[in-house]
Amino acid sequence: MTLINQSKRIIVYSHDTFGLGNIRRMLAISKSLVDADPNVSVLILSGSPMLHAFRIPDRIDYIKLPCLSRSVKGDYSVKFLDMEYEQLLKLRSNIILSAVLDFDPDLILVDKKPYGVSDELGAALHLMQRRGHRAKLVLLLRDILDSPESTIPVWKKNGYHDAIQLHYDKVLVVGSPDIYDMRKEYEFPDASHEKVDFCGYIARERSDKRAGEIRQQIGCTKERLVLVTAGGGEDGYQLLHSYLEGLSRQDLGDNTMTLMICGPEMSESRRHQIEILARSCRNVVIQEFNTDMMACMEAADLVVSMGGYNSTCELLTLRKRAILVPRVKPSQEQWIRAERLALQGLVRAIHPNNLTPKLLMDTVREELGRTNVHHSRLYQIDMGGLPRISESIGELLYDAEAKLPTRTRVSSRSVAAD
Structure with a gap:
């Protein structure tokens, strides 16, 4: 009797060139996958410059891809190495191809771009197709990518729907069609439409720290606490500057403190300017980075933030009062999400083009003065993303095993003969 190998290998390709959002989300998903199945191990392929700063759970490891950067216009370039962009792209593509060949995954989970950044996944995808490799392919999409006017032509130009039909078994969307139905907004053709499953938003794991610990650390006892955060910080300077x-x-009084977190990717010069400006304000504590944002949010009476997917999910998980000032470049994603949530009364949203110090502080005062802090709609938001992702991926993993009970390795030796 032949014993079936129960071990399952998953490659997670994390599309990340800007901020912390992608890698934090993909790490949370990877942890959920290994927690849900003791047979699963995950190899993350990521270009995040901050990956080393996170705790990596058991049965998860990563390969660090050379970093890319993205301009406000959406153009990619080399971040650190003295190389031409095409050279670096070839290097990243070869690393990805080697990982697929040697790790021999049962499933590959791809974040956002079906062919990766500048088609860097293309070589691996086409090789697997030519070799009849059995790895399942899953595309993971946030609820909102960009405006329909920008997204639809980009997807047509890059052949993303063709990629879904040719390579992918399933498209998982971490969001709710009640908030934004991307199938309709982005005019998905029937073949792509049928592969889409909405998983709900990703609830964030609550911190082990008590809210009182954070407040005690910054000397906040009975005061109201406003948390102001710029996410990764690379493009959050204007929000922090406007608040200060x-x-x-408009001093908020002795009974209010502010905890301001700049983010690890804010430049040293800009962080220094924020620290100087904070000296003219009372009851402000400045931190460069905090590894426990959930604890900070839970400790706060009001959160002022940008509108990234992770930050929004953290706020929805904790049902926090929030003022969102999203970025609108290089993508309208954050603004569309903030606007949709604001229309349902879940957050307050300020377009960055309308941001002024007076408007922001007036809105802060209004929110701090509200008595109805838990909108009933907050309890109806679908936050079941992580368990549904694990369930969907588990179905694909074990469906593949039922059809092909023995492991067929694609060796690097066979590539030369291809």
């Missing part, structure tokens, strides 16, 4: 300028003109 508004606070210097």
Whole structure:
């Protein structure tokens, strides 16, 4: 009797060139996958420059791809190495191909771009297709990619729907069609439409720290606490500056403190400017980075934030009062999400083009003065993303095993003969 190998290998390709959102989300998904199945191990392929700063759970490892950067216009370039973009892209593509060949995954989970950044997944996908490799392919999409006017032509130009039909077994969307139905908004053809499963938003794991610990660390006892966060911080300077300028003109009083977290990717010069401006304000604590944002949010009475997917999910998980000032470049994604949630009364949203210190501080005062802090709609938001992702991927993994009970390795030796 031949014993079936129960071990399952998953490659997670994390599309990340900007901020912390992608890698934090993909790490949470990877942890959920190994927690749900003791037979699963995960190899993450990521270009995040901050990956080393996170705790990596058991049965998860990573290969660090050379970093790319993305401009506000959406153009990619080399971040650190003295190489031409095409050279670096070839290097990243070869690393990905080697990982697929040697790790020999049962399933590959791809974040956002069906062919990866600048088609860097293409070689691996086409090789697997030519070899009849049995790895299942799953595309993971956030609820919102960009405006329909930008997204539809990009997907047509890059042949993403063709990629879904040719390579992918399933498309998982971490969001709710009640908030934004991308199938309709982005005019998905029937063949792509049928592969889409909405998983709900990703609930964030609550911190082991008590809210009182964070408040005690910053000397906040009975005061109200406003948390102001710029996410990764690379493009959050204007939000922090506007808040401090508004606070210097409209003091919130002795009974209110502010915890401001700049983010690890804010430049040293800009962080220094924020620290200087904070000296003219009362009751402000500045931190460069905090590894426990959930604890910070839970400790706060009000959160002022950008509108990234992870930050929004953290706020929805904790049902926190929030003012979102999203970025609108290089993508409208954050603004569309903030606007949709604001229309349902779940958050307050300020378009960055309308942001002024006075408007921001007036909105802060209004929110701090509200008595109805838990909108009933908050309890109806679908936050079941992680368990549904694990369930969907588990179905594909064991369906593949039922059809092909023995492991067929694609060796690097066979590539030369291809």
